[in-house]
Amino acid sequence: MIHVYENYSLLAHNTFGIDVKTARFLEYETVNELRELIQQKQITQPCLHIGGGSNLLFKNDYPGVILHSRITGIEVVEENEEAVYLRVGSGVVWDDFVAYCVARNWYGAENLTDIPGEVGASAVQNIGAYGAEVKDLIVSVDTINLQGEERTYTNAECGFSYRQSIFKQLQNTFVTQVVFKLGKSERFLLDYGTIREELKQYPAVTLAVVREVVRKIRSSKLPDPKEQGNAGSFFMNPVVPRAVFDSLKIQYPAMPHYDVDADRVKIPAGWMIDQCGWKGKAIGAAGVHDKQALVLVNRGGATGEDILRLSAAVQQSVLDKFGIAISPEVKAVG
Numbered sequence: 001m002i003h004v005y006e007n008y009s010l011l012a013h014n015t016f017g018i019d020v021k022t023a024r025f026l027e028y029e030t031v032n033e034l035r036e037l038i039q040q041k042q043i044t045q046p047c048l049h050i051g052g053g054s055n056l057l058f059k060n061d062y063p064g065v066i067l068h069s070r071i072t073g074i075e076v077v078e079e080n081e082e083a084v085y086l087r088v089g090s091g092v093v094w095d096d097f098v099a100y101c102v103a104r105n106w107y108g109a110e111n112l113t114d115i116p117g118e119v120g121a122s123a124v125q126n127i128g129a130y131g132a133e134v135k136d137l138i139v140s141v142d143t144i145n146l147q148g149e150e151r152t153y154t155n156a157e158c159g160f161s162y163r164q165s166i167f168k169q170l171q172n173t174f175v176t177q178v179v180f181k182l183g184k185s186e187r188f189l190l191d192y193g194t195i196r197e198e199l200k201q202y203p204a205v206t207l208a209v210v211r212e213v214v215r216k217i218r219s220s221k222l223p224d225p226k227e228q229g230n231a232g233s234f235f236m237n238p239v240v241p242r243a244v245f246d247s248l249k250i251q252y253p254a255m256p257h258y259d260v261d262a263d264r265v266k267i268p269a270g271w272m273i274d275q276c277g278w279k280g281k282a283i284g285a286a287g288v289h290d291k292q293a294l295v296l297v298n299r300g301g302a303t304g305e306d307i308l309r310l311s312a313a314v315q316q317s318v319l320d321k322f323g324i325a326i327s328p329e330v331k332a333v334g
Helices: 031-039 094-103 119-125 195-199 207-221 242-251 269-275 304-322
Strands: 003-009 021-028 047-050 056-058 062-069 074-079 083-089 138-145 150-154 173-183 229-233 239-241 264-266 286-288 295-298 331-333
Touching (some): 094 119, 094 207, 119 173, 195 207, 286 304, 295 304, 304 331
Parallel strands (some): 021 062, 047 062, 056 331
Antiparallel strands (some): 003 021, 074 083, 138 173, 229 295, 239 264
């Protein structure tokens, strides 16, 4: 069923807890209903398609149409001895999908446990955590654009890179379903963060154990949006030339890093923000989380502009101290 709301509050649709409204909110449950909205020209400009709102920061009320998918369903489209291929609706909650895979002993999604949001947004954002990225699971992405044209993008056509995809550039193209490939043979990614160390507390390594460990690590660092508004990691970890890192390493021997390739190194933005003294600090109602400096939080009553003001101050501090520009992962709207 199609749901249409006017002057609709977005408080429940953004994890920062910013109390803004949209002029019109459209929600659909099937691909056919989205086609119907397009054919009836219900989707007027400006328009924005959202998932769980876990990567958005609303600066003001939205003057146009906001769309939300409730397309559900997880369907096995192909299966063999080595892998299973699943077509998943864009409105499926991402962590529900991870739980579904883990319960069936399908490998690949477990490190992405507890990432907020929905399946459609996972492909748009190329979500990642603890050494895994969703691009490594995606086979194809089904879309419809505002002209009613349907297209399936192969993985290679999606333009995936760190927290990027072609869908961020395509205006008014809506993800409807995503096909994932999960493995049936044991394959774990355990060398990112403290996963391997935490696993020492368990008698065996299983998918359920890895999922539990990832959840415990995340909850120890990241605040629950239901208790304190946030969007998880606010900044992307910068990738710099190896020569830049080598120079910084002389000055900061404890600087953590992850090799991207022979010529590039990824430096944790949270570590640099912490070194700048921002952890636990605030500007008004907007603050830096006291356990993870990569996270900006709404301490109560913050506006989108408050969060952006803090973000700019943090970015400037990192640039001044390390000569590195860090960029928001969160999309500011309005």
